[in-house]
Amino acid sequence: MNDTSAVISLKNVTKQFGKFTAVGNVSLEIPAGQIVGFVGANGAGKTTTIATLLGFLNASQGEVKLFGKAIRPSAAHKSHKQIGYAAGDMELPAQLTGRQYLAFLGRQRKGGVDNYKDLLERFSPQLDKKIHTLSRGNKQKIALVAAFLGEPALVVLDEPTSGLDPVMQEAFLNIVREYKKRGKTVFMSSHYLQEVMDVCDRVLLMSHGKLEQDVTTAQLQAMGGKQVHVQTSYKATKPPKGAESITHQIDDDLLTLRFVYKGDMTELQRWLAAVKQLKDVEVSEYNLEEAFKSLYDSEEQAA
Amino acid sequence: MIRSIYGKTLYDKRFFILGWTIGLAAIAALLVSFYPAMHQDDALGGLVQNMPAAFKGLIGSLADLSRFDTYIASQLFDIRLPLIAGIMAIILGIGLSVADEEKGELRTILSLPIGRTKLLIERWLAMVTILAVTLLGLLAGVYGVVPFIDGATIDMEIMARLVAMTGLMMVAFGTIPFAIGMISGKRAAAMAASVLVIIGSFLLSTFGQAVDWLGNYEKLSLLHYFPAVDIVKDGIDGKDAVVLGGITLVLLVVAIVVFRRRDVA
Numbered sequence: 001m002n003d004t005s006a007v008i009s010l011k012n013v014t015k016q017f018g019k020f021t022a023v024g025n026v027s028l029e030i031p032a033g034q035i036v037g038f039v040g041a042n043g044a045g046k047t048t049t050i051a052t053l054l055g056f057l058n059a060s061q062g063e064v065k066l067f068g069k070a071i072r073p074s075a076a077h078k079s080h081k082q083i084g085y086a087a088g089d090m091e092l093p094a095q096l097t098g099r100q101y102l103a104f105l106g107r108q109r110k111g112g113v114d115n116y117k118d119l120l121e122r123f124s125p126q127l128d129k130k131i132h133t134l135s136r137g138n139k140q141k142i143a144l145v146a147a148f149l150g151e152p153a154l155v156v157l158d159e160p161t162s163g164l165d166p167v168m169q170e171a172f173l174n175i176v177r178e179y180k181k182r183g184k185t186v187f188m189s190s191h192y193l194q195e196v197m198d199v200c201d202r203v204l205l206m207s208h209g210k211l212e213q214d215v216t217t218a219q220l221q222a223m224g225g226k227q228v229h230v231q232t233s234y235k236a237t238k239p240p241k242g243a244e245s246i247t248h249q250i251d252d253d254l255l256t257l258r259f260v261y262k263g264d265m266t267e268l269q270r271w272l273a274a275v276k277q278l279k280d281v282e283v284s285e286y287n288l289e290e291a292f293k294s295l296y297d298s299e300e301q302a303a
Numbered sequence: 304m305i306r307s308i309y310g311k312t313l314y315d316k317r318f319f320i321l322g323w324t325i326g327l328a329a330i331a332a333l334l335v336s337f338y339p340a341m342h343q344d345d346a347l348g349g350l351v352q353n354m355p356a357a358f359k360g361l362i363g364s365l366a367d368l369s370r371f372d373t374y375i376a377s378q379l380f381d382i383r384l385p386l387i388a389g390i391m392a393i394i395l396g397i398g399l400s401v402a403d404e405e406k407g408e409l410r411t412i413l414s415l416p417i418g419r420t421k422l423l424i425e426r427w428l429a430m431v432t433i434l435a436v437t438l439l440g441l442l443a444g445v446y447g448v449v450p451f452i453d454g455a456t457i458d459m460e461i462m463a464r465l466v467a468m469t470g471l472m473m474v475a476f477g478t479i480p481f482a483i484g485m486i487s488g489k490r491a492a493a494m495a496a497s498v499l500v501i502i503g504s505f506l507l508s509t510f511g512q513a514v515d516w517l518g519n520y521e522k523l524s525l526l527h528y529f530p531a532v533d534i535v536k537d538g539i540d541g542k543d544a545v546v547l548g549g550i551t552l553v554l555l556v557v558a559i560v561v562f563r564r565r566d567v568a
Contacts, residue, residue, distance in 0.1 A: 056410050057566045074563040077418045085414040091407035095315045096305070104305050108415045 006065070007032050007154050007185045008053065013062035015048050022048040024209040025062070030187060030202075032153070035180050037196035037217075038189040040206035046189040047087075049206065050158050053187075054085060066154070081109060084147035084155040088140065088162030094132035098125050098142040102149065109150050119145040122171045136163040148175055155179065157188035161195060173199050197221070224285070225262035230272070231255070231280040240271035254279065308412070308422050312399065312429035319398075320433050323391050324440030330387065331444030334379045338452055341368050341378070371455045372535045375445065380465050380531035385472060386505060388437070389525075392477030393497040395433060399426045400484025401493055409567055419563045423485055427555060430481060434473045438466055464534050471547045472529045476501065482554035486561040488568055500525060525550075 008030040015023040023045045030036050040046050051057045052064055055076020064071040066079040093101055106113045120127070125141035126134055134142075140163040147155050161169045176186055176199045190196050196203055196217070203220050205213035225244075230237070235255045239246050243259035250256075261268050272281060305311045313320070367377035403409040412422065442462070449455045479500055484493035504524040511521035521527055528543040 051410070054410075054414060056413060058564065073565070073567070074419060077413070077416045080414060080416040083414070089407070090411055092411055093311065093315075093408055094406070096311070100305055104311060105415060107304075107306055108417055110416075 005032070005068075006030060007034075007067060008187060009063075009065040009068075010049075010053070011063045011065075013049070013052060013059045013064055015045075015052050015057060016060040021209050023052065026206075026209075026211045027062075028204065028211060028214065030185060032185050033180075033183040034202055035176060035186045035200045036188070037200035037203045038187060038206065039191070039193075039196060039203060040189075044206040045209040046206050047158055048209075050087075050156060050187075050189065054080070054083070054156060082153040084149065084152040086140075086143040086147035086155075086157050086160050088159035090139070090143045090158075092131045092139055092142060092146075095130065097130055098127040098134070098138075098145075101131065101142065102127070102146060105146050105149060109152075113150050115151055116145075116149060119148055119175075122175065123168060137165060137168070140164055141168060144172060144175075148179075151182075151184065154185045154187065157186065159189055159191065161190070161192065169195065223262075225260050226265075226268065227284045228257075228259050228261050228268070229280075229282040229284075230257045230275060230278065232257070232275055232277050233279060234276040237275055240268060242267075308417060308425035309429050309432075312426050313432060316395070316398075316429070316433055319395065320436055323433075323437045326440075327384075327388065327391075327437050328440040328444030328447070330383075331379060331441045332448045334383070335375065335445055335448040335452060335455065337378075338371060338374055338455055341374065367532055371452075372457045372461050373532055375457065376465060376531040376535040379445075380469060380529075380534075382505070382509065382526070384441070384469060385476075385526050385529060386501070388434075388469065388473045389476040389501045389504075391437065392430075392434060392473045393480050393494075393501060395430055396477040396480035396482075397484055397490060397493045397497070399430050400481045401488060401490045404488050404568055405490060407568075413567060420559055423559055423562050427478070427481060430477050431474055434477060435470060438470055438473070441469075442466060461535050464539050465531060468529055468531075468534055468539055468544065468547075471544060471551075472525065475525060475547045475551045478551045478554050482558035485558040486565075488565070 006029040008028070010026050010028050013023060013026045014021065026045075026049060038046050038049070048057065052059050053066070053071070055064075055071045055073045058073055067082060069079060071079060092098075093104075096104065102116070106116070123141040123145055125145055126138050127142075131139060131142065140160075144160060147157065147160075161172055164172065173195055176188075179186055180199065180201075186199075188196075188200075197220070200217055202216055203213070204211055205215075228243075232255050233253055235250060235253075237255055237257060239257060239259045240261065240263075242263035243261055246257070246259040248255065248257060268283075272278070275281075305314055367373040403412065413419070445457075445462070449457070476497075480493040480497040483496045484490070487493065504526045507517060507521050507524035508526035511517045511524070525547070528546045530540075530543070533540070
């Protein structure tokens with residue numbers, strides 16, 4: 001895909017703060033109409049990537065483009081006419097009411113705000129209280145209404161549902177689903193696998209400032225398998241070929257072996273039958289949520 | 304309806320405007336009401352004559368107390384008002400530059416289609432407007448009391464000169480923290496520079512006339528370019544206006560250039 005057809009394009013983007021590299025050599029392209037989940041542990045570089053994308057930060061190296069145009073802090077606002085943005089920890093203008101803020105935002109966008117009433121019905125935000133008096137969840141509702149107001153071509157969201165109750169989370173996911181049908185683009189970071197799997201076409205995994213995975217949700221779905229837990233007094237037992245996320249533990253002359261197995265089940269059965277002095281065995285579904293958590297765990301351990 | 308960053312800033316600062324306008328009006332009214340006592344009090348003259356030279360700088364010339372225009376120039380506009388209004392301008396300048404960034408609101412505003420230059424200029428214009436409104440409060444304080452004070456008359460043109468130069472000086476005082484805040488995004492940097500300028504100016508202008516070695520640096524004081532009594536007697540010295548305006552303009556241009564490019568926290 002060439003640059004002009006990509007809504008978001010990052011080429012070898014690096015962002016350093018002094019000697020610390022928050023984002024290192026990240027390249028990606030997101031075409032129009034894609035809903036992309038952006039996942040990774042805290043500190044992986046997701047928010048820094050989003051801040052660079054929106055022109056809050058300068059890229060130390062590389063090139064950031066939105067709608068085919070290079071993004072620099074001095075000119076980022078030109079692209080923002082087509083972008084909605086909300087973050088879980090977003091600070092809205094505290095002295096304004098929600099209604100005042102949304103009216104102000106509508107004037108800045110200078111575009112249609114036809115979906116204003118529809119968004120208010122879906123999120124039911126408290127509009128007539130000063131924003132600084134609202135709960136986090138209510139502020140978040142206003143931020144989401146603001147992000148989708150005027151149906152911008154691209155919506156960038158940084159952990160958008162972190163302050164929402166389940167009903168509002170569902171309302172948000174419905175809007176994203178409708179956005180998808182209308183061919184709009186959404187780029188959202190999230191810690192919730194379920195919402196990523198529900199609405200996204202593609203998942204990007206950041207780890208230590210690098211883009212480690214770029215997979216479709218179908219590919220991510222295939223990452224499931226079996227969680228195997230074996231106890232044996234034969235301490236030389238080796239896990240089968242293809243085992244992943246292996247842990248060994250020896251207590252009271254008993255070896256406990258845990259691993260994830262995604263291969264042929266007949267091979268697993270043969271291996272289990274061959275285990276000497278087998279004391280206990282447990283095979284359970286290794287669901288996607290666990291696969292997702294294991295990615296996070298490896299991140300945190302490395303950190 | 305709040306239509307612009309300029310309008311939003313004025314709205315956000317409405318209580319600040321109200322409080323400082325009333326405060327400056329009260330200070331002006333109070334000092335004007337002291338005029339009869341000050342210009343008739345011979346005992347005060349004797350007291351001042353016996354003061355060390357450095358303290359005389361704080362009081363001003365006794366001759367200035369005999370006429371109302373030089374009285375308010377020396378007792379209100381010289382030293383006191385620059386200090387009070389300077390502190391106000393610094394609080395305002397810091398509030399309009401770094402406070403939003405510290406809270407994280409600046410990113411929210413910059414996520415909208417609002418250019419950084421436009422944001423900076425509209426905020427600076429809002430600061431100038433706020434300073435102008437508080438100056439109007441000061442005028443209201445003076446003219447609210449003048450009709451009740453014997454011998455208290457002042458030529459409108461003289462008052463216009465004083466107010467114009469006070470405004471220019473307040474804008475310069477406010478632009479220093481505003482520009483440094485916009486350039487650095489750091490409250491500590493804006494605060495340190497502002498305190499250095501205002502305290503330094505106060506010390507240089509107050510004690511510079513009596514302490515020889517300080518006198519050599521008196522031109523570094525911003526207050527040097529606001530000689531209130533001379534403005535009453537001789538009019539505005541164009542060079543003073545150019546220096547105050549020049550400081551403001553240079554800082555503003557540097558702030559725009561840097562803020563357009565820097566990272567926003």
